[in-house]
Amino acid sequence: xxxxxxxxxxxxxxxxxxxxxxxxxxxxxxxxxxxxxxxxxxxxxxxxxxxxxxxxxxxxxxxxxxxxxxxxxxxxxxxxxxxxxxxxxxxxxxxxxxxxxxxxxxxxxxxxxxxxxxxxxxxxxxxxxxxxxxxxxxxxxxxxxxxxxxxxxxxxxxxxxxxxxxxxxxxxxxxxxxxxxxxxxxxxxxxxxxxxxxxxxxxxxxxxxxxxxxxxxxx
Amino acid sequence: xxxxxxxxxxxxxxxxxxxxxxxxxxxxxxxxxxxxxxxxxxxxxxxxxxxxxxxxxxxxxxxxxxxxxxxxx
Amino acid sequence: xxxxxxxxxxxxxxxxxxxxxxxxxxxxxxxxxxxxxxxxxxxxxxxxxxxxxxxxxxxxxxxxxxxxxxxxxxxxxxxxxxxxxxxxxxxxxxxxxxxxxxxxxxxxxxxxxxxxxxxxxxxxxxxxxxxxxxxxxxxxxxxxxxxxxxxxxxxxxxxxxxxxxxxxxxxxxxxxxxxxxxxxxxxxxxxxxxxxxxxxxxxxxxxxxxxxxxxxxxxxxxxxxxxxxxx
Numbered sequence: 297x298x299x300x301x302x303x304x305x306x307x308x309x310x311x312x313x314x315x316x317x318x319x320x321x322x323x324x325x326x327x328x329x330x331x332x333x334x335x336x337x338x339x340x341x342x343x344x345x346x347x348x349x350x351x352x353x354x355x356x357x358x359x360x361x362x363x364x365x366x367x368x369x370x371x372x373x374x375x376x377x378x379x380x381x382x383x384x385x386x387x388x389x390x391x392x393x394x395x396x397x398x399x400x401x402x403x404x405x406x407x408x409x410x411x412x413x414x415x416x417x418x419x420x421x422x423x424x425x426x427x428x429x430x431x432x433x434x435x436x437x438x439x440x441x442x443x444x445x446x447x448x449x450x451x452x453x454x455x456x457x458x459x460x461x462x463x464x465x466x467x468x469x470x471x472x473x474x475x476x477x478x479x480x481x482x483x484x485x486x487x488x489x490x491x492x493x494x495x496x497x498x499x500x501x502x503x504x505x506x507x508x509x510x511x512x513x514x515x
Numbered sequence: 516x517x518x519x520x521x522x523x524x525x526x527x528x529x530x531x532x533x534x535x536x537x538x539x540x541x542x543x544x545x546x547x548x549x550x551x552x553x554x555x556x557x558x559x560x561x562x563x564x565x566x567x568x569x570x571x572x573x574x575x576x577x578x579x580x581x582x583x584x585x586x587x588x
Numbered sequence: 589x590x591x592x593x594x595x596x597x598x599x600x601x602x603x604x605x606x607x608x609x610x611x612x613x614x615x616x617x618x619x620x621x622x623x624x625x626x627x628x629x630x631x632x633x634x635x636x637x638x639x640x641x642x643x644x645x646x647x648x649x650x651x652x653x654x655x656x657x658x659x660x661x662x663x664x665x666x667x668x669x670x671x672x673x674x675x676x677x678x679x680x681x682x683x684x685x686x687x688x689x690x691x692x693x694x695x696x697x698x699x700x701x702x703x704x705x706x707x708x709x710x711x712x713x714x715x716x717x718x719x720x721x722x723x724x725x726x727x728x729x730x731x732x733x734x735x736x737x738x739x740x741x742x743x744x745x746x747x748x749x750x751x752x753x754x755x756x757x758x759x760x761x762x763x764x765x766x767x768x769x770x771x772x773x774x775x776x777x778x779x780x781x782x783x784x785x786x787x788x789x790x791x792x793x794x795x796x797x798x799x800x801x802x803x804x805x806x807x808x809x810x811x812x813x814x815x816x817x818x819x
Contacts, residue, residue: 303578307571314563318556324544360815408769415766423749423763426756436753439812443745444767446808451770454797498574505581512588 303498309491313340313484321480327396334392335481336488341385342410344493348378348500349417353445356438368434369507370500371441372424377500379417381492386410409452416444602690609694624702627666631710634658639717648721648783651714656776659710660739660768661761663703667743668760670699671751692745692813696806699740707732724786731779734795737802738771745809748816774798 297304317336325332355371358364389410390400401407423440427433638654711732715722722728743764750760775798778791 300578303574307568310567310571311564314567315560318560318563324546326544329545408773412766412769419762419766422756422759423753426754426759428754432752435815435818436749439815440746440749440763443749443808443812447742447767447805450801450804454770454801495574498578502574502577502581505585509581509584509588 302494306491306494306498309487310495313337313488313491316484317488320484323480331392331396332481334388336484338385338388338392340485340488340492341381341388343489344496345378345382345385345413347489347493348374348381348496349413349445352378353441356441359434359438360442363431363434365430365434366504366508368430368438369504371434371438373500373503373507375417375420375441376503377496379414379421380499381496382410382414382417386414412451413448416448420444605687605690606694606697609691610698614698623669626669627662627706628709630665631658631662631706632713634661635710635713635717642718646718649780651718651721652776652780652783654718655710655714656772656779659707659735660765660772662706662710663739663743664747664761664764666702666706667699667740667747667764668750670695670702670744671747688814688817689810691817692748692809693806695748696740696744696809699744700736703740703743704733704736707736721783723784724782727782727786727788727791728779730795731775731782734798734802735771735775738775738798738805739768741802741805741809742767742771745805745813748813752816771798771801 313336317333322330322332352371352374355367355374359367359371389407393402394400420437420440424433424437427436635654635658638658642650642654711722711728714720743760746764746767747760750756750763753759774794778794781787781791
């Protein structure tokens with residue numbers, strides 16, 4: 297159990313999120329009503345994605361320093377799981393948007409940032425597919441991962457500020473990002489982020505071990 | 516000084532009563548109180564929990580299979 | 589004191605080498621004008637296509653949108669070709685002494701001027717075929733300059749990456765276009781104002797931010813290019 301404690305913790309935290317996500321107290325906001333509970337599921341996907349992508353970045357940097365193919369494998373698998381969670385976040389967000397705003401997609405900085413992020417990681421996967429030699433594949437994709445990640449952070453940090461300077465405020469919908477994360481939601485939200493991230497790491501861990509076994513078998 | 520505090524008291528009283536009046540005019544936000552009141556919310560919780568526990572058990576079984584393979588090689 | 593001298597010396601040699609790379613790219617481009625003419629033709633054909641498709645419906649907004657889309661694709665072409673030149677590769681072998689950092693800075697600088705030229709050309713062709721709605725040409729020129737800086741800094745690096753990654757022809761576009769979204773968003777917002785009515789106080793901070801972005805990108809490419817170019 298010593299090795300697996302964090303997996304159990306992930307399961308426990310997500311069950312906690314499910315139970316208290318539905319039963320617990322939430323702020324009573326117009327337009328959103330009960331859908332604000334989506335914070336525990338939709339928004340946590342994005343937070344988990346950011347954590348996984350950051351881990352992928354760290355492994356990419358490490359790969360450039362040590363050239364160990366396992367490090368590259370970890371970077372790749374973390375990016376894949378992160379992308380999977382981003383896709384779930386995207387679909388759940390579109391469903392939520394259709395119901396709340398009447399449209400699946402809208403020209404909002406958060407959504408543009410999402411598009412940039414997902415397209416960048418898709419490009420990362422295409423790049424990996426284009427190169428055959430494992431060392432070269434690792435090196436080129438690590439460089440792109442680092443470059444694109446820094447660009448992404450610069451953009452996601454700057455873009456909202458740019459559009460804010462032109463259009464102060466954002467409609468009348470309280471669901472636009474200024475969530476009042478008061479105490480009642482925080483006690484479920486933060487454990488939820490940790491729980492979903494741990495589940496994401498578990499899935500990545502399984503895939504990495506599977507791939508290493510395949511390497512051993514083919515060697 | 517006493518005159519100032521009398522005016523302040525009057526001002527605060529008006530402010531307070533104004534706030535009370537505003538409260539009664541605020542619209543009630545519709546939430547799922549009915550579902551919570553008659554216990555049906557627990558069904559939703561139970562369903563989602565079952566879904567997730569099922570997925571978690573699947574993950575555990577995959578994990579065990581991998582561990583077994585790793586021990587063998 | 590000697591530390592300062594050494595720093596100065598290395599910086600000076602680097603500048604000289606950057607100038608060399610710049611001159612090299614320029615001379616190569618002029619000797620075999622095919623590459624440049626290819627990009628010019630690309631712009632011409634796409635603008636004419638836009639003219640045909642949008643016949644009659646050219647508002648300033650449409651003009652603006654088309655301009656930036658076509659300029660982006662043309663710039664991607666230009667940047668990728670700069671790494672594909674055969675003669676370029678031979679010279680690079682001879683220039684084995686040149687550090688990769690110098691190479692990328694030199695190429696980025698060269699591409700900056702190249703893309704600005706393409707931008708000017710595109711503006712001319714657009715004006716010829718689709719009319720000239722530009723209200724503040726000075727502002728528009730500045731926007732073009734900053735756009736060239738931004739595009740060149742990102743596209744040069746990513747094209748280098750794509751060139752090393754093999755023959756997938758769609759790869760440069762796939763890799764670079766998402767990285768350009770924020771720039772394009774801002775540029776098109778600012779340039780529509782150059783077409784309709786430009787005010788310096790709202791737009792100056794945006795342009796400054798874009799400029800800073802280019803600086804950050806060049807810094808990043810300086811740090812990372814060495815890992816790319818090992819072969």
